[in-house]
Amino acid sequence: xxxxxxxxxxxxxxxxxxxxxxxxxxxxxxxxxxxxxxxxxxxxxxxxxxxxxxxxxxxxxxxxxxxxxxxxxxxxxxxxxxxxxxxxxxxxxxxxxxxxxxxxxxxxxxxxxxxxxxxxxxxxxxxxxxxxxxxxxxxxxxxxxxxxxxxxxxxxxxxxxxxxxxxxxxxxxxxxxxxxxxxxxxxxxxxxxxxxxxxxxxxxxxxxxxxxxxxxxxxxxxxxxxxxxxxxxxxxxxxxxxxxxxxxxxxxxxxxxxx
Amino acid sequence: xxxxxxxxxxxxxxxxxxxxxxxxxxxxxxxxxxxxxxxxxxxxxxxxxxxxxxxxxxxxxxxxxxxxxxxxxxxxxxxxxxxxxxxxxxxxxxxxxxxxxxxxxxxxxxxxxxxxxxxxxxxxxxxxxxxxxxxxxxxxxxxxxxxxxxxxxxxxxxxxxxxxxxxxxxxxxxxxxxxxxxxxxxxxxxxxxxxxxxxxxxxxxxxxxxxxxxxxxxxxxxxxxxxxxxxxxxxxxxxxxxxxxxxxxxxxxxxxxxxxxxxxxxxxxxxxxxxxxxxxxxxxxxxxxxxxxxxxxxxxxxxxxxxxxxxxxxxxxxxxxxxxxxxxxxxxxxxxxxxxxxxxxxxxxx
Numbered sequence: 001x002x003x004x005x006x007x008x009x010x011x012x013x014x015x016x017x018x019x020x021x022x023x024x025x026x027x028x029x030x031x032x033x034x035x036x037x038x039x040x041x042x043x044x045x046x047x048x049x050x051x052x053x054x055x056x057x058x059x060x061x062x063x064x065x066x067x068x069x070x071x072x073x074x075x076x077x078x079x080x081x082x083x084x085x086x087x088x089x090x091x092x093x094x095x096x097x098x099x100x101x102x103x104x105x106x107x108x109x110x111x112x113x114x115x116x117x118x119x120x121x122x123x124x125x126x127x128x129x130x131x132x133x134x135x136x137x138x139x140x141x142x143x144x145x146x147x148x149x150x151x152x153x154x155x156x157x158x159x160x161x162x163x164x165x166x167x168x169x170x171x172x173x174x175x176x177x178x179x180x181x182x183x184x185x186x187x188x189x190x191x192x193x194x195x196x197x198x199x200x201x202x203x204x205x206x207x208x209x210x211x212x213x214x215x216x217x218x219x220x221x222x223x224x225x226x227x228x229x230x231x232x233x234x235x236x237x238x239x240x241x242x243x244x245x246x247x248x249x250x251x252x253x254x255x256x257x258x259x
Numbered sequence: 260x261x262x263x264x265x266x267x268x269x270x271x272x273x274x275x276x277x278x279x280x281x282x283x284x285x286x287x288x289x290x291x292x293x294x295x296x297x298x299x300x301x302x303x304x305x306x307x308x309x310x311x312x313x314x315x316x317x318x319x320x321x322x323x324x325x326x327x328x329x330x331x332x333x334x335x336x337x338x339x340x341x342x343x344x345x346x347x348x349x350x351x352x353x354x355x356x357x358x359x360x361x362x363x364x365x366x367x368x369x370x371x372x373x374x375x376x377x378x379x380x381x382x383x384x385x386x387x388x389x390x391x392x393x394x395x396x397x398x399x400x401x402x403x404x405x406x407x408x409x410x411x412x413x414x415x416x417x418x419x420x421x422x423x424x425x426x427x428x429x430x431x432x433x434x435x436x437x438x439x440x441x442x443x444x445x446x447x448x449x450x451x452x453x454x455x456x457x458x459x460x461x462x463x464x465x466x467x468x469x470x471x472x473x474x475x476x477x478x479x480x481x482x483x484x485x486x487x488x489x490x491x492x493x494x495x496x497x498x499x500x501x502x503x504x505x506x507x508x509x510x511x512x513x514x515x516x517x518x519x520x521x522x523x524x525x526x527x528x529x530x531x532x533x534x535x536x537x538x539x540x541x542x543x544x545x546x547x548x549x550x551x552x553x554x555x556x557x558x559x560x561x562x563x564x565x566x567x568x569x570x571x572x573x574x575x576x577x578x579x580x581x582x583x584x585x586x587x588x589x590x591x592x593x594x595x596x597x598x599x600x601x602x603x604x605x606x607x608x609x
Contacts, residue, residue, distance in 0.1 A: 149345055152306045155332035156339040158410055159362035167362075171349040 017229055022222040029226040037204050038212035039230065045120065045208060046188035049127035050135075053184045054177070057135040064136070065143035076140075080133040087130055091197025094129060098122075098198075122199035123206050127188035134187050135180035142176030143169075186238055189231070261303075261414060261446055265312025265322070269298045274470040277312075280414075285440060285447040287461035289454060291489060295470040296450040297342075300416050303448065304339055305332035316413055333362070335414075338407030342419040344399040346391035352378060352402055353387045359410040377405040381439070396424045397432040404439055415440075417449040421456055433459060454493040458482070466490055484607045486527065497530040497575050500609060508606065514572040517548045519601040525609040532578035534603035537567065538596040539587055550598045551575075555591050558584065569597060 022029075029035060064076050082090050098105040098116045108114045116122040146169065154164040170177070192210040199206040201215060209231045216224035264277035274295040280286050290296050301307040303314060305321065308329060314322040316337075321330040338359075346355050357374035361367065378387050381401045391399060400420060407415060424432055437460050440447055451457050457464050458478040466474040466481065466489070474486040485491040491498030501510040503522040509515050516528055541550065553571030565584045567577045575597055589595070 149341065150347065152301075152304075152332070153339065153341055153345045154347075154358070154362070155306070156304050156335075156337060156416075157359035157362055157406065158333045159358070160333055163362050167358075168347060174349075 014232065017225055017232070021225050021229060025222065026226050029223045030230065032223075034203055034207075034212060034216075035223075035227055035230070038207055038209050038227070041120070041123070041204070041207065042189055042209040042231075045123045045127055046185050048124045049131050049188040049191075050181050050185040052124065052128045053132040053135045054181060057132045057180070057184075058139055058177070061136045061139035061143055065140045079136055082130050083133045083137075087191065087193025087195075088197050089193075090129055091126060091194035094126060094194065094198045098125065117198055118200045118202065118206060120199075120205050123195050123208060126194040126198040127191045130191055130194050131184040131187040134183040138176050138180035138183060139173060142173035146172055182238060186235060189235060260317060261448075262313070262315045262318075263303065265302065265309040265314060267298060267302050267307060267309045269295070269307065272298065272470050274298050274302070276467070276470075276472050278465055278472060278475065280446045280448060282446060283444055284463060285449070285461050286463045286465060287457035288448060288450045288465045288467050289457040289493075290452065290467035292452055294467045296452070296467055297418055298470075299467065300339075300418050300448070300450050303414070304337055304416055305330060305335050336412050337414045337416060338410060338412035340400070340403045340407045340415070340417040340420050343423045344391075344396075344403040346394075346399055346402055346406070348391055351388050351390055352383065352394070355391065355402055356405045356409055358406060363410065373409060374405075377409055378402075381405050395428070397428050397435070400424070400432060400436070401439070404436070408443060413445050415443060415445055415447045417447065419451055420449065421453065422451070436460065484527070484605075485529065486609070491529065495532065495576075497532060497535075499528045499530075499573065501526065501528070503606065506601075510573065512572060514551065516573070516604060517601045518604050518606050520604075520606055522606045522608070526606050527609050528604050528606045530575070530599055530604050532566065532576045535575055535577040535597050535599045537569075537577055537579060537583070537587065537589065538598065541596050548601055549604070550596055553595055553597055555589060555593045555595060557591055558589060560584075569595065571597075573597075 060079060064072065064079070095102060095117060097103045098108070100106065100109050100115055100117065105116065108116070116125055150168055150172070151164050154168045155161070159167065190210060191208070192214065195206065195208060196211055196214075201207045201211045203212075207215065209227060213224050213227045213231065216227055260282055261280040263279070265274075266276075267274045272293070272295050276299060278286075288296050288299060298307055302309050302322070309322050309324060311324055313320055313325075316335065320326070320328050321335050322328060346352075347358065350358070353371055353374045356377055357365075357367075357370040360370035360373060365373075375384075375387060378384060381404070383398060383401060383405075386394060386398065386402075391402065394402065404420075420436060421429055421433055433456065440460065449456070449460060461478065464474075464476065464478055464481050465472055466487065468487060468489055474481060474490060476484075481490060482494040482496075485494055485496060485498055488498060499508070499510050499514075499516060501508040501516070502524060503518065503526045506518055506522075507515050508518055508522075508526060508528055518528065551571055551573045553569035553573070553575065555567055556570050557568040559566040559568075560581060563581055564578055565581045567579065567584070567589065569575045569577060577597060
């Protein structure tokens with residue numbers, strides 16, 4: 001009974017959107033340049049953010065799971081802080097670090113004439129900042145559950161540490177890698193606060209779907225509903241595609257990470 | 260040839276050993292759980308660093324902290340068969356067996372070809388492309404052995420290779436393992452807590468207790484003349500330690516044992532449980548010169564024979580016919596006398 005209420009709680013807003021959706025004009029809104037551009041930008045940026053999360057997050061998860069050093073818990077807290085931080089705060093913080101007058105940003109600007117804020121790259125950075133922890137937490141849990149004896153065994157058969165990592169460790173955590181990537185990707189796709197603060201909302205360069213929805217809400221609510229439904233459809237497709245198996249793996253890791 | 264003389268620490272255990280293994284020898288390291296057997300194996304494999312001493316394989320030092328030598332496992336000429344096999348679950352049988360060759364840089368096709376040759380040799384052709392979870396315990400063990408042997412190691416290490424198998428298949432797998440191990444020309448060290456494995460497979464046995472080697476010898480030597488209570492119990496013998504003077508051994512607890520053989524000084528004495536007789540009353544006319552009082556603490560009925568555990572100045576395990584247990588009306592708590600002929604006692608220097 002209570003479960004039904006919960007399910008209804010999640011279903012109702014969706015029904016609300018569908019109810020108000022301007023079905024007759026939907027195709028017009030969808031095929032508009034703004035919508036398509038925003039959708040493409042969203043997909044590209046989320047994929048880049050997921051790739052960066054994988055490249056940097058997997059080694060980080062490995063350190064958190066395996067290295068023994070003082071301050072490991074503090075490092076873990078630091079690296080997962082952006083999961084609980086309001087994204088706007090994250091965006092502001094990124095701005096002071098990587099903005100034109102920022103801690104690092106001023107040197108990037110002066111030496112390389114390179115500026116992150118208000119660029120597509122800035123969107124990717126903002127999304128990576130909020131999304132990577134989801135991957136790190138999922139993968140770290142998988143790493144720490146691994147039976148290290150398999151790695152020892154591989155070493156005795158002549159495998160270097162790197163070969164062991166590639167051929168024994170990574171295949172063993174495949175489902176966690178997939179679950180973590182999908183979580184990070186989904187988080188990037190929905191990212192709003194950090195993006196708008198750090199990268200702004202310029203159509204074509206930084207205006208991703210959530211930002212486009214927000215902008216449309218101010219000028220044309222009907223368009224906002226259509227864009228929102230597209231975003232929902234994409235997210236829903238991903239979650240269904242994930243199937244229970246990987247979601248459960250991710251859920252288990254997340255619950256373990258909160259230990 | 261393997262020369263090892265080292266110490267290592269693992270938690271509260273301090274391992275301190277010195278031994279040599281000759282070319283082509285199969286040595287079993289036998290000891291109770293927690294004696295440091297696996298630690299010893301891991302030290303030889305390079306998975307646990309030693310604290311002091313040296314390990315040399317064919318004259319080449321692979322571990323020597325004093326000279327800052329520590330060869331990592333992948334650079335040692337070893338192969339390991341782990342407890343439970345530890346086959347990689349995400350790889351097929353061929354990929355598992357080919358792993359060592361691939362890791363050392365062999366081409367995929369060449370490694371697979373060689374792996375299939377080993378798999379055929381071990382009679383597992385039809386499982387070559389299966390994942391390990393379909394294999395029985397004995398089959399998994401064979402794959403693990405093939406995986407360890409494919410790189411042609413100088414030293415093969417086996418960690419409790421039969422422990423994970425159920426009793427039904429154990430004997431068959433032991434016989435197979437014995438055949439396969441015989442075909443490997445290098446040095447072989449097998450760690451086990453099962454005396455049957457050690458006796459049926461090994462040329463020589465090293466007894467390891469509490470991190471220390473307490474006895475080394477052929478299976479026959481070890482069972483005939485155990486040096487510790489642990490070995491005596493494995494061999495099913497009563498063993499006593501004491502000092503012999505004028506054909507009488509006096510144990511630490513003050514009991515005396517009259518012996519027929521020569522001997523002098525600190526010694527061990529063993530008495531087979533079948534050599535001891537149990538009496539209700541002390542019969543002064545009987546010939547044995549060794550008679551001890553005792554209390555029955557436990558009786559194990561083994562069918563037509565029974566094992567009677569007796570406490571007293573000289574604790575004993577006695578094996579008698581179940582008929583005599585019944586006719587004497589023996590029961591736990593009873594006061595009895597035990598006797599043994601001096602000629603049935605074997606002694607040897609401690």
